[in-house]
Amino acid sequence: MAGSPVQVTGTVLTTRRVDAYHALTVVAPGIADRFRPGHFVTVAVGGRNSSMLTRRAFTIHDVKPDYGGTVELVFAVRGPGTAWLADLRARDTLDMVGPLGRPFPLPRDPCTCVLVGDEHGAAPLFALGDALQQRGCRIDFVLGASSADRVFGALRARRMGETTTLTTEDGSLGMRGTVTDVLPGVIADARADVVYACGPMETLRGVTAVAVEFDIPVQVAVEESMACGIGVCMTCVVPVIGDDGVTRMVRACTEGPVFRGERVRFDDVGTIPFDALGAPGGRHA
Amino acid sequence: MTADLRTYLAHVELPNPVLTASGCGGTGRELAQFSDVHRLGAFVTRSITMAPRAGRPTPRMAETPSGLLNAVGLQGPGVEAFLERELPWLAERGARTVVSIGGGTVAEYTALARRLAGAEGITAVEINLSCPNVEDRGRVFARDGSAAAEVVASVRAATPYEVPVIAKLSPDVADIVAVARACVDGGADALAMINTPVGMSIDVDTMRPALAAGTGGLSGPAIRPLAVRCVWQVHAALPGVPIVGMGGVTTGRDALELVLAGACAVAVGTALFHDPYACPRVLRELEELLEERGFDRLADAVGLAHRPAGAQPLSRSDLEESSL
Numbered sequence: 296m297a298g299s300p301v302q303v304t305g306t307v308l309t310t311r312r313v314d315a316y317h318a319l320t321v322v323a324p325g326i327a328d329r330f331r332p333g334h335f336v337t338v339a340v341g342g343r344n345s346s347m348l349t350r351r352a353f354t355i356h357d358v359k360p361d362y363g364g365t366v367e368l369v370f371a372v373r374g375p376g377t378a379w380l381a382d383l384r385a386r387d388t389l390d391m392v393g394p395l396g397r398p399f400p401l402p403r404d405p406c407t408c409v410l411v412g413d414e415h416g417a418a419p420l421f422a423l424g425d426a427l428q429q430r431g432c433r434i435d436f437v438l439g440a441s442s443a444d445r446v447f448g449a450l451r452a453r454r455m456g457e458t459t460t461l462t463t464e465d466g467s468l469g470m471r472g473t474v475t476d477v478l479p480g481v482i483a484d485a486r487a488d489v490v491y492a493c494g495p496m497e498t499l500r501g502v503t504a505v506a507v508e509f510d511i512p513v514q515v516a517v518e519e520s521m522a523c524g525i526g527v528c529m530t531c532v533v534p535v536i537g538d539d540g541v542t543r544m545v546r547a548c549t550e551g552p553v554f555r556g557e558r559v560r561f562d563d564v565g566t567i568p569f570d571a572l573g574a575p576g577g578r579h580a
Numbered sequence: 581m582t583a584d585l586r587t588y589l590a591h592v593e594l595p596n597p598v599l600t601a602s603g604c605g606g607t608g609r610e611l612a613q614f615s616d617v618h619r620l621g622a623f624v625t626r627s628i629t630m631a632p633r634a635g636r637p638t639p640r641m642a643e644t645p646s647g648l649l650n651a652v653g654l655q656g657p658g659v660e661a662f663l664e665r666e667l668p669w670l671a672e673r674g675a676r677t678v679v680s681i682g683g684g685t686v687a688e689y690t691a692l693a694r695r696l697a698g699a700e701g702i703t704a705v706e707i708n709l710s711c712p713n714v715e716d717r718g719r720v721f722a723r724d725g726s727a728a729a730e731v732v733a734s735v736r737a738a739t740p741y742e743v744p745v746i747a748k749l750s751p752d753v754a755d756i757v758a759v760a761r762a763c764v765d766g767g768a769d770a771l772a773m774i775n776t777p778v779g780m781s782i783d784v785d786t787m788r789p790a791l792a793a794g795t796g797g798l799s800g801p802a803i804r805p806l807a808v809r810c811v812w813q814v815h816a817a818l819p820g821v822p823i824v825g826m827g828g829v830t831t832g833r834d835a836l837e838l839v840l841a842g843a844c845a846v847a848v849g850t851a852l853f854h855d856p857y858a859c860p861r862v863l864r865e866l867e868e869l870l871e872e873r874g875f876d877r878l879a880d881a882v883g884l885a886h887r888p889a890g891a892q893p894l895s896r897s898d899l900e901e902s903s904l
């Protein structure tokens with residue numbers, strides 16, 4: 296990890312709508328400097344004396360050197376916190392902590408990578424794609440969502456990727472179905488060496504199953520409900536198998552959000568597997 | 581003129597009164613990325629248990645108005661790993677460490693206290709009494725004065741005399757003063773309050789409880805009036821007993837409120853999730869507020885709200901004119 300996170304009071308530079316999403320560019324030099332693809336930030340929502348105590352986590356979509364360093368977030372309105380964010384205007388301030396989490400590991404040698412993004416999960420993939428291309432990797436995109444207006448970054452993917460495959464559940468754009476449905480074909484055609492994926496747990500479970508089928512490594516960025524983002528509250532845990540073969544409830548915010556897909560026990564998310572370290576009545580208890 | 585912020589937990593001096601709340605500061609390493617742990621009045625660990633614990637399933641948290649419901653379930657590595665990996669790190673950084681302990685039986689609390697007894701770098705032991713007593717059908721120790729007193733007495737007996745033992749109380753009781761008194765009679769050198777009252781939230785979309793565990797502990801500013809009331813009542817009844825006040829402290833003003841109610845130290849919990857710099861900020865703000873009000877010493881503000889109505893607020897000029 297490139298240095299420790301910082302808390303900054305960023306100034307909103309621009310806001311824009313991208314189909315179903317809002318994009319927010321914030322001047323936050325300390326965070327932009329340390330950014331690696333896969334990092335996320337947390338923001339305080341609701342202003343001073345807010346009644347919303349937990350910070351909201353967002354992947355960093357992009358950083359630029361302008362004004363000493365800017366950070367761009369892409370988000371969909373979901374509840375009161377994201378609704379507040381969507382009302383921000385240029386020159387408003389935003390309390391931001393980052394960069395946080397374990398970024399995507401990059402391959403040492405050039406190889407072929409499939410980048411899978413479901414809904415806003417596409418947000419971190421373009422910075423990742425840039426980093427991979429700088430290392431001489433070939434990249435292919437698979438982007439999906441429930442409907443066309445929720446597929447993020449299709450144009451940019453078409454410009455960057457060797458191939459781009461789009462899916463929507465309602466068939467309004469690309470193939471009808473999910474990213475998982477088309478992934479085997481994309482991996483086979485590209486002769487992919489590695490898969491990177493970001494999206495809801497259910498998608499990551501499906502993507503991991505496909506990669507395992509092809510016997511290629513898969514790096515997934517998980518999204519678990521977070522209160523602090525810095526590793527102190529223990530609310531964001533997922534069951535992950537360690538190098539020693541032992542399953543632990545690990546913090547998605549600090550040990551993740553990027554994990555090797557086959558290490559995440561997707562079927563057991565939302566439970567404490569009986570064989571996890573410290574499980575009630577378990578063998579390690 | 582800067583106010584003297586030193587405070588005492590029994591005979592142990594702390595350079596300032598702002599602590600982390602148990603379970604809210606991680607291992608210390610996470611907060612150290614933002615500010616030095618040795619600058620805290622003390623670092624309070626999450627509640628350490630004998631064996632490793634995986635905790636509760638997710639979702640473990642739900643946000644409520646000015647509050648947070650959590651059901652983490654004391655996830656932790658167990659006392660051996662704590663002594664091997666976490667305590668030495670804190671000691672190296674010069675942090676004053678208050679080790680919180682949690683157990684399901686009196687014997688387990690006692691065994692924990694014994695295991696900690698030899699370890700270097702423990703400033704105080706805090707007993708988290710909000711744990712279900714497995715020998716009493718899961719009734720929480722903190723709800724039963726005699727069970728709480730029994731835990732306190734056996735932990736006190738197993739802990740070196742120079743290490744103060746703090747009993748942490750729950751507000752979910754009919755008479756918090758009775759439980760506080762039982763703990764002090766059992767040998768507690770200080771009290772901490774409040775732990776989280778039990779609450780619940782239901783997701784109206786899924787039409788299911790928002791937390792996997794169903795219920796959870798409520799924290800944050802939503803519970804501050806409850807904390808102020810508990811500290812007030814206990815300080816009134818037991819004015820000589822040091823109290824670590826907590827519950828919704830997010831600013832120096834909130835800390836001062838608890839101090840005026842009778843706390844000689846305050847702990848910051850949920851606010852750390854919102855602001856990783858909360859502890860040094862609360863301390864700075866508290867110091868400013870004390871100075872603005874003419875206090876030379878934090879100690880002079882402790883419990884001051886208990887003075888009779890109509891009495892003049894204490895100010896520096898009053899002190900200078902007084903015959904004291």
Ligand SMILES: Cc1cc2nc3c(=O)[nH]c(=O)nc-3n(C[C@H](O)[C@H](O)[C@H](O)COP(=O)(O)OP(=O)(O)OC[C@H]3O[C@@H](n4cnc5c(N)ncnc54)[C@H](O)[C@@H]3O)c2cc1C
Pocket residue numbers: 335349350351352353354355369370371372373374375376377378415418517518519520521522552643
């Ligand atoms: C590492 C990470 C990266 C993320 N990146 C993005 C992104 O790039 N774009 C985007 O649109 N969304 C992203 N999310 C999801 C985003 O954090 C939630 O949509 C947001 O917190 C919802 O807040 P709210 O107040 O609008 O909704 P509410 O549902 O009212 O939120 C209530 C509480 O639940 C938490 N919460 C709710 N949903 C989620 C969720 N899916 N993940 C984490 N916490 C949640 C909130 O933090 C808050 O504490 C990311 C989440 C994580 C963990």
Ligand SMILES: Cc1cc2nc3c(=O)[nH]c(=O)nc-3n(C[C@H](O)[C@H](O)[C@H](O)COP(=O)(O)O)c2cc1C
Pocket residue numbers: 528529601602603604626627648650652654680708748774775776797798799800801803826827828829847848849850851
């Ligand atoms: C996520 C979380 C975990 C906690 N874990 C513990 C714990 O392990 N032991 C304990 O005694 N109290 C624990 N608490 C309670 C706090 O120490 C504190 O008493 C309470 O949250 C009120 O303070 P606050 O409003 O400042 O958070 C926890 C609270 C939270 C929010």
Ligand code: FES
Pocket residue numbers: 520521522523524525526527528529530531546547548549
């Ligand atoms: S979000 Fe608090 S520990 Fe991960």
